[in-house]
Amino acid sequence: MTSSTAETIRLRVSRYRPETDSAPHFEEYDVPLRKEWTVLDGLNHVKNEIDTTLSFRWSCRMGICGSCGMTVDGEPKLTCGTFLSDYAPGPVTVEPLANFPVARDLVVDITDFLQKLPRVSPWIIRPDEHRDVEPEVEYLQTPGQLDVYRQFSMCINCMLCYSACPVYGLDPEFIGPAAIALAERYDLDSRDQGTSQRIDVLGAHDGVWACTFVGECTKVCPKHVDPASAIQRYKLKTALHTVKAFLLPRGAR
Amino acid sequence: MEGAAGIFRTGPEMEKGAETLTELQERVGKVGIADTSRSFNTELLAALELANMLDLSESILAAGRQREESRGAHQRTDFPARDDERFLTHLLVHRNPDGTSRIERHPVSITRWPPGERVYGR
Numbered sequence: 001m002t003s004s005t006a007e008t009i010r011l012r013v014s015r016y017r018p019e020t021d022s023a024p025h026f027e028e029y030d031v032p033l034r035k036e037w038t039v040l041d042g043l044n045h046v047k048n049e050i051d052t053t054l055s056f057r058w059s060c061r062m063g064i065c066g067s068c069g070m071t072v073d074g075e076p077k078l079t080c081g082t083f084l085s086d087y088a089p090g091p092v093t094v095e096p097l098a099n100f101p102v103a104r105d106l107v108v109d110i111t112d113f114l115q116k117l118p119r120v121s122p123w124i125i126r127p128d129e130h131r132d133v134e135p136e137v138e139y140l141q142t143p144g145q146l147d148v149y150r151q152f153s154m155c156i157n158c159m160l161c162y163s164a165c166p167v168y169g170l171d172p173e174f175i176g177p178a179a180i181a182l183a184e185r186y187d188l189d190s191r192d193q194g195t196s197q198r199i200d201v202l203g204a205h206d207g208v209w210a211c212t213f214v215g216e217c218t219k220v221c222p223k224h225v226d227p228a229s230a231i232q233r234y235k236l237k238t239a240l241h242t243v244k245a246f247l248l249p250r251g252a253r
Numbered sequence: 254m255e256g257a258a259g260i261f262r263t264g265p266e267m268e269k270g271a272e273t274l275t276e277l278q279e280r281v282g283k284v285g286i287a288d289t290s291r292s293f294n295t296e297l298l299a300a301l302e303l304a305n306m307l308d309l310s311e312s313i314l315a316a317g318r319q320r321e322e323s324r325g326a327h328q329r330t331d332f333p334a335r336d337d338e339r340f341l342t343h344l345l346v347h348r349n350p351d352g353t354s355r356i357e358r359h360p361v362s363i364t365r366w367p368p369g370e371r372v373y374g375r
Contacts, residue, residue: 017290017292018292019290019291019292020290047296052287052288052296053288053290053296055288055292055294055295103292103293104290104293107293
């Protein structure tokens with residue numbers, strides 16, 4: 001049995017080189033169809049054996065680095081966790097993630113997210129007096145306290161939720177699902193005292209209220225984070241905060 | 254490098270690895286790159302990384318061959334004992350103007366934890 005008799009599957013891959021192409025176009029490549037091969041394995045076969053000029057991001061091959069997100073047959077997917085055999089007999093269409101500018105071929109520019117993420121202060125915030133001391137103070141946490149936010153801490157910043165979100169597609173100002181889920185991750189952390197800082201960012205017009213609760217973000221998340229629920233929880237939180245701001249003196253909020 | 258200079262290594266294995274490396278360094282200079290784009294050119298990136306990895310491999314092999322003892326992740330099965338007398342020192346690899354490498358020693362600054370033999374399960 002020679003390899004020429006082996007089964008193959010056709011990849012329809014979006015190509016775009018900004019220096020020479022006015023618009024993206026498709027190129028087709030036939031790659032081996034092996035049952036353990038993912039779409040990413042197929043793309044690496046193209047890169048190594050067929051066309052070395054194809055550009056795409058990837059690193060870990062095991063669903064933890066979050067860099068190989070692409071649109072596979074119309075859906076945002078981590079290509080390292082998406083098997084070619086599920087698309088047999090093909091062809092499989094591979095495009096860059098939607099809702100982001102395309103830098104080249106399958107590579108998108110995620111600068112927008114990288115600028116939004118620090119706005120929600122995704123780190124543990126403590127009162128000023130602890131900021132400058134040597135990090136010898138430990139903030140202990142019970143397993144139960146960890147469970148409260150654990151799910152929201154699984155985000156790998158793969159951008160599939162931004163790609164799936166129709167609101168972000170229409171309104172690029174929307175701070176977006178992953179940033180809000182991360183804000184909630186730190187708000188729910190028993191060691192954190194930064195909720196009042198985040199609530200001002202997320203209560204603004206481009207924060208949680210832009211969301212119309214489509215829920216696609218939760219559906220496409222490869223790490224089973226639930227950004228949609230984080231956003232709904234945050235809407236309640238900002239609403240209560242606003243009501244309290246009206247009714248209570250400053251010290252009691 | 255996995256075979257020539259893994260955690261367990263010997264002088265002759267590293268010697269052989271260094272010969273293979275010389276051939277690879279000649280080949281890497283002739284590498285061709287089909288992708289001429291200036292944006293996100295991963296083929297160019299891989300070629301640059303390859304050349305740098307070969308330089309690093311050269312440093313690992315040169316220092317590993319000189320260090321005739323076993324220490325940490327450097328386990329010379331031909332020199333199984335730790336030798337603080339000769340080798341309690343950093344080895345720094347420099348590049349000479351003609352492209353060859355040169356090893357110099359740099360003293361270890363010992364702070365809170367004095368060096369000692371690691372003994373496990375004893």
